[in-house]
Amino acid sequence: MSSSTALATANFKSKEKSLFTQMLNFYDNKQFKQSLRNADQILEKHPDHPETLAMKALNMNSLKRKIEAFEFIKKALFKNLSNFTCWHVYGILHRSNKNPDEARKAYLNALKYDKDNQNVLRDLGQLQIQLRDYEGYAETRRQILVSKPTVNINWMAYACHKCERALEVLESFDKTLKENKEKLKNHERTEITLFKAKLFEEMGDYQKAINLLQKKGLIVDQISKFRKLAENYQKLGNKDKALEHLEDLLELSSANTNNYYQILAVHGYSNKEFKYSSEDQLKIKEIIEVYENRFPRGNSHQRVLLKILTGELFREKLYQYSKPYLIKGVPPLIVDLKDVYQDKEKTQILEETLLSHLKSMEEKNTLFNDEQEQDPTVYLWLLYYTAQHYYYLRDYNQALKYINEAINHTPTVIDLYVVKAKIYKRAGDREYASKLYEEARKLDLADRYLNAVSSRYLIRADHVEEAEETMGQFSKEGQELNVHDMQCMWYENEVGLSYLRQGNYRLALKNFNYIEKHMEQVFEDQLDFHLYAMRKYTLNAYFQMLEMEDNIYKNKNAVRAAIGIIKTMKKVDKIREEEQKKFQPEFDSYKASTEYIKMCEELKKRDEDDEFKNDFDPKGYDLYQKALQDPIKVAYDFAVLVASCNPEVKEVQAKMIPIYLRKNKLLEALKAVIALTERHPTYEKTLSSRIRFSQHWNSLTEEQRKQAIPDEKLLKVASQEFEALGASDEQSLKNLSEELLNQNLDKIEHVHEYIKTRTVLFKENDTAKYEKVAIDALTNDLRRNFKVHNAANTLKRLTKIGASDVQYRQKAQEVFIHARHFD
Amino acid sequence: MPAPEARIFENIKTEKPATRKLLELDIKFGDLTDKNVEQFRILNYLNLPVIYSEDFYRRLINNLRYSKLAYLKDVLVGAISCKEDDYEGERVVYIMTITILKPYRRYGIASKLLEQAVKDCAKGNIKKMNLHVQSSNQSALEFYKKHGFEIAAKLDDYYTDLQPADCYVLVKNLEQSTTSQ
Numbered sequence A: 001m002s003s004s005t006a007l008a009t010a011n012f013k014s015k016e017k018s019l020f021t022q023m024l025n026f027y028d029n030k031q032f033k034q035s036l037r038n039a040d041q042i043l044e045k046h047p048d049h050p051e052t053l054a055m056k057a058l059n060m061n062s063l064k065r066k067i068e069a070f071e072f073i074k075k076a077l078f079k080n081l082s083n084f085t086c087w088h089v090y091g092i093l094h095r096s097n098k099n100p101d102e103a104r105k106a107y108l109n110a111l112k113y114d115k116d117n118q119n120v121l122r123d124l125g126q127l128q129i130q131l132r133d134y135e136g137y138a139e140t141r142r143q144i145l146v147s148k149p150t151v152n153i154n155w156m157a158y159a160c161h162k163c164e165r166a167l168e169v170l171e172s173f174d175k176t177l178k179e180n181k182e183k184l185k186n187h188e189r190t191e192i193t194l195f196k197a198k199l200f201e202e203m204g205d206y207q208k209a210i211n212l213l214q215k216k217g218l219i220v221d222q223i224s225k226f227r228k229l230a231e232n233y234q235k236l237g238n239k240d241k242a243l244e245h246l247e248d249l250l251e252l253s254s255a256n257t258n259n260y261y262q263i264l265a266v267h268g269y270s271n272k273e274f275k276y277s278s279e280d281q282l283k284i285k286e287i288i289e290v291y292e293n294r295f296p297r298g299n300s301h302q303r304v305l306l307k308i309l310t311g312e313l314f315r316e317k318l319y320q321y322s323k324p325y326l327i328k329g330v331p332p333l334i335v336d337l338k339d340v341y342q343d344k345e346k347t348q349i350l351e352e353t354l355l356s357h358l359k360s361m362e363e364k365n366t367l368f369n370d371e372q373e374q375d376p377t378v379y380l381w382l383l384y385y386t387a388q389h390y391y392y393l394r395d396y397n398q399a400l401k402y403i404n405e406a407i408n409h410t411p412t413v414i415d416l417y418v419v420k421a422k423i424y425k426r427a428g429d430r431e432y433a434s435k436l437y438e439e440a441r442k443l444d445l446a447d448r449y450l451n452a453v454s455s456r457y458l459i460r461a462d463h464v465e466e467a468e469e470t471m472g473q474f475s476k477e478g479q480e481l482n483v484h485d486m487q488c489m490w491y492e493n494e495v496g497l498s499y500l501r502q503g504n505y506r507l508a509l510k511n512f513n514y515i516e517k518h519m520e521q522v523f524e525d526q527l528d529f530h531l532y533a534m535r536k537y538t539l540n541a542y543f544q545m546l547e548m549e550d551n552i553y554k555n556k557n558a559v560r561a562a563i564g565i566i567k568t569m570k571k572v573d574k575i576r577e578e579e580q581k582k583f584q585p586e587f588d589s590y591k592a593s594t595e596y597i598k599m600c601e602e603l604k605k606r607d608e609d610d611e612f613k614n615d616f617d618p619k620g621y622d623l624y625q626k627a628l629q630d631p632i633k634v635a636y637d638f639a640v641l642v643a644s645c646n647p648e649v650k651e652v653q654a655k656m657i658p659i660y661l662r663k664n665k666l667l668e669a670l671k672a673v674i675a676l677t678e679r680h681p682t683y684e685k686t687l688s689s690r691i692r693f694s695q696h697w698n699s700l701t702e703e704q705r706k707q708a709i710p711d712e713k714l715l716k717v718a719s720q721e722f723e724a725l726g727a728s729d730e731q732s733l734k735n736l737s738e739e740l741l742n743q744n745l746d747k748i749e750h751v752h753e754y755i756k757t758r759t760v761l762f763k764e765n766d767t768a769k770y771e772k773v774a775i776d777a778l779t780n781d782l783r784r785n786f787k788v789h790n791a792a793n794t795l796k797r798l799t800k801i802g803a804s805d806v807q808y809r810q811k812a813q814e815v816f817i818h819a820r821h822f823d
Numbered sequence B: 001m002p003a004p005e006a007r008i009f010e011n012i013k014t015e016k017p018a019t020r021k022l023l024e025l026d027i028k029f030g031d032l033t034d035k036n037v038e039q040f041r042i043l044n045y046l047n048l049p050v051i052y053s054e055d056f057y058r059r060l061i062n063n064l065r066y067s068k069l070a071y072l073k074d075v076l077v078g079a080i081s082c083k084e085d086d087y088e089g090e091r092v093v094y095i096m097t098i099t100i101l102k103p104y105r106r107y108g109i110a111s112k113l114l115e116q117a118v119k120d121c122a123k124g125n126i127k128k129m130n131l132h133v134q135s136s137n138q139s140a141l142e143f144y145k146k147h148g149f150e151i152a153a154k155l156d157d158y159y160t161d162l163q164p165a166d167c168y169v170l171v172k173n174l175e176q177s178t179t180s181q
Ligand SMILES: CC(C)(COP(=O)(O)OP(=O)(O)OC[C@H]1O[C@@H](n2cnc3c(N)ncnc32)[C@H](O)[C@@H]1OP(=O)(O)O)[C@@H](O)C(=O)NCCC(=O)NCCS
Pocket: B017, B018, B019, B020, B021, B047, B048, B096, B097, B098, B099, B100, B101, B104, B105, B106, B107, B108, B109, B110, B111, B112, B133, B137, B138, B139, B140, B142, B143, B144, B146
């Protein structure tokens, strides 16, 4: 801003001039309070000075006085409609208020009055790419490039759009480099070359991509080079060359199983489910075992074969694969074999292998079919693997038998307590699971991972305070836990869920809300990345990042938080009025408490920019008060972002449907029903979602539907789609629900959903029948494949509808002997 | 130390006294620290008749020079803990505990721990080691005798809460001893 500073302060006295410069410096150093003070001092002398007014607004905005800042800049702008700084700041404020469209307009206005202003152009460009307005972005970057062609970043940034044009730009970039006798650094050259090759590949010009990749001296990253060469040759149909480069790749990274799958694909074996006839299996074995001899150190070739082989071929490979691990004692062995559990026969073979080793160790201290004497740890790890094996099969009694034996054998091994804790957790005793995990944690106080997981177990057992204390041993700054500014989202989710279980909806909401904030933050943060990536020439990584940013709401924690918020707000919605009455006095007394007043004073004194350290509402009182006005809206506002990013996540879709209906978003609700029906036809909530929607739709008049979907064409399509789902009269729907139950009599989650559908949606009350099907489900599920919490939900439901739950409870106690839900 | 029933171990199996195992094991030593002291506590709890007080562990942490943990392939299987002491006017190293988990006994692991302590004594210029052992602890007596310890005294009613209550005082003179087995 320095040349324009002189201009802006042309008729200032020297004191004001230096105040002005200082103000800018303060701002750049994020000392907003000081900067604001200077602005006020200048304004005393020059009350209408547009640049100072703009700076004042900027500072207020940074100090989170957003509304005030807005009023202020509007006034300033009104007086100085042709001042580009005011327009620029107006744009910045809009952007920081998440109003990108308005911001873009403001920047364009600013440019009217100073068409080459680099700052504004740069901000505009960032905004355009943030909005994925590639055309606009290209134009902006072109302007920047024209005015500053000597800056390399400007070339990179301009190259950031699709294929042909990008290639052209990169060619001219090369030319200017040559003209200026400039050379790029090796990794920069690598990035650009790989980027170009990718462009060729995307255009289907594989030969050109290959030629480029093969040119000497362009690429330092050999792994990427060989991978890309192999991919392009494969696409060209040149198998030999593709294989040659895949083998080059193996020399560099033989640990990557994908390389082997790719080799198999070149040979024509690319079954997505890895299912092959026994003839093919033999051929595959032959292909891969060649590499086993060439790369004896890695094990990824074996892992690939373990995934593909079946029957005796699998048994043999498993024996060969697992022996060195058993002897060396490597804890994650069975975790690596997790895939095996998708196949019944292979699971059986794994079990037989483990048990025969155990027996042999007990009898003669050697592994099965082996002569070499082993030390006692081999027996220990076998017990440990066997326990985990039964844990995966949900046979908790067997799992406990083996893990207890292991603990008796060698009680100093932390992993044993970890597994035992897991078993109890899954078997339904969170309290004891947490005790066990604490035991594991205490055995190694220096282990951060154990610390975090133990905190999680404590929260699961609803000991939030203890968990906080435990977490604090690693994550503390001064007196405060710094989980929030560290964006420790799993923690916030778990705490939120615990408060939800405990019926503390205020704190539940507060914790889920942290995640909402983090997501916004992540999205905002990419602004800084746009230029950073250009500067580093990492275009490939950059595009990956853009894609990731487009999908941030796919984040698992965002999904969990959305589900958490929906559950919480639905509960609140049901008891809203009582809750409001109860909450008001709590709210008042909190606001009057010395704790609160002191905290406010404390925070005002601090000069921090961090949203989480500067939180005036750490206990969520304000948030909850707002939520009580309209809980459904609170749920909708966040969850809809997540739902629209995750059409394939069934739980979110199902949970959203009632919310959509409450918000009169008929089209969205229908879309969710269709998504569930198409993608998850066997999910227990799919049919009930459809029933709920159908009942709602049928209850509306034509007029009401028009109101919900004003666009006539859309309404017509929606009606057709709705009809395409099938008959929707009450009797047909009832039949469907009965049918679904009959297909799933052994699945407690289906039975639970059935009872809910019959009672809530069809208003029936055949309690004797519900109780019977519930008990039958527990009896019939021989796969032991249900989860305790589904069974517990069913118990709650039975109690709720006034059915006798005595027998069901008894049965559940019998089936889930370790669970505490049925006490 | 929490009460035994609050601890997580169940059904501690007893094992037949073993005979000498021939397999040579690769034992690594590790240090006792304030972070892993709980593992050491388990060893004592399961292998020794005495239940040591919190105070014992607190003092131990400040006195780790002659204490070592024994690992077999990253698994903690045994430990020795010692402190410097005065014995008849002489500076000695007093062995407080030596323990090996049952499945790992008779592989020579305790011997390795003891040999290491003897080496450390030489470095610290210590000429004598001593200890108390319950008179009924045959395997320990055998073990110490094999390593050149001699009975210096028998103390009646040494233990207040163990039966039999008497113990031997064993002493090993480091200057003239051969530490081989
Ligand atoms: C005593 C103890 C530490 C020995 O551990 P260990 O690793 O098995 O001992 P080693 O293998 O090094 O044994 C060395 C020698 O001690 C003798 N010994 C050890 N245990 C013996 C036993 N149960 N019976 C007879 N002799 C035994 C043998 O002479 C052995 O040599 P050998 O195996 O070549 O015959 C172990 O048994 C233990 O932990 N006991 C319980 C704790 C205890 O009482 N500690 C001592 C008091 S603090």
